[in-house]
Amino acid sequence: MDNMDLQVLRQVQQWHDADHRVVLGTITRTWGSAPRPVGSIVAVRSDGMIAGSVSGGCIEDDLVARIREGALTLKAPELIRYGVGAEAAQRFGLPCGGTLELMLEPVGAGSSIAALLERLSRGERVLRTLDLTTGVVTLTEPPAHSRDGADRLVLSGTRMVTHHGPQWRLLIIGAGQMSQYLAQMALALDYQVQVCDPRDDYPWTLLAAPLTRDMPDDVVQRLDPDGHTAIVALTHDPKLDDLALMEALRSPAFYVGAIGSRVNQAKRRARLKEHFDLSDAQLDRLHGPVGLHIGARTPPEIALAILAHMTAERYGVQVSSSAVPTGGAEAGCVV
Structure with missing residues (x-):
């Protein structure tokens, strides 16, 4: 989880404490070129206020429109997909025909946002398991030495597990x-x-x-x-x-x-x-x-x-620190 997503969670908690209805969206899968990685989150308040980002803005606009139209009065988590086909990909800001899958969950007392934030404030790493039937969340500690960044989200037919905290x-x-x-x-x-x-x-x-x-x-x-x-x-x-x-x-x-x-x-x-x-x-x-x-x-x-x-x-990008300076001493390396 990067700092942008941590800020989203804090905003979600503030909105929830103020008795606003909030929907939290988590990217579960992407195909092609997508603006943000799997696990990224966005939150939308019932009046259309938004925190975070999962696209260049078009998907967020669509989520806001749906909420204002009352289409997202969710009782349980729901999976939606954006960007199927070139026309939709262009509409939703997904370049190169990309497709994005988003898990939407209504935030409630069982979402454990406050408990998650408390553990993250202590620098802990946390597994957040969302029950897709009930919307109830459980928080657990990852296994020791489990630091595989590629395994930050696991989705099955019954649950979604996300990794939070320093990777x-x-x-x-x-x-x-x-x-x-x-x-x-x-x-x-x-x-x-x-x-x-x-x-x-x-x-x-x-x-x-x-x-x-x-x-x-x-x-x-x-x-x-x-x-x-x-x-x-x-x-x-x-x-x-x-x-x-x-x-x-x-x-x-x-x-x-x-x-x-x-x-x-x-x-x-x-x-x-x-x-x-x-x-x-x-x-x-x-x-x-x-x-x-x-x-x-x-x-x-x-x-x-x-x-x-x-x-x-x-990220496996081939760059080198061995370039010879064209003149002068190297930064921080005079001794």
Whole structure:
């Protein structure tokens, strides 16, 4: 669930608390080209107010029209489909003949929206199971290490199961200024963020990204990285970074990066190979200098470059951080 959908749930709860009738729509399947992924949500109030989006706007307009006409006085969840055929696809803003399937559910006391929001506020991951006959929702905890983003929605003839809460994790080694920007941006992208820095002279104020003063390699081991985990080292201190990077590069983490110039990256690779017996294949997984080369100079720009590269890796887009700058020092890599 991204932050846009979390905002929709908060709006749904506010409307429900104010005794408005609300219908919540969840994308269950798409064919062809669809504007938003499966699991995305939209909410429509009885007077036509809308929160969220599942298309370029045309489907939302149709839902509002249906509600104003009284056609969506639902007693139980109902599945509808948009965009069948080229003409309908064009009408509903689905390019390339796309088709979109939407589960509509009337929001009531059994929808458990407030309980879901409470658990999400604590950073938990939650399975929301909707009974398609009664509309009643149950909330459970996903199995440990169940982080398959492709399995965020399961629809059967009797129920719909959706995954909520952070699907991706980020460990930042170092609590400096750049880490503050990286953590804030990652939280906005729905990462579960943890920061590690054993140095007491680096304060940390971002409560949504908890800080531990334990040694970074111990934190990586405890984190038990999986394919939805990113680890970024930002301390410039080999005593802190190298052991943690060793553990990270031996794990299934989808992204491992370290700040530093190309000269220092070459020295780091040599240390990791000589002292920790990492293979060339493992070392090739290290993104250093970390992030895309976009000409970034300031801490927020560098944080943006790092998250842009992480996003590309998540979606399998082939980009590289190895472009040689045309002039000047690389951002954040002068030592």
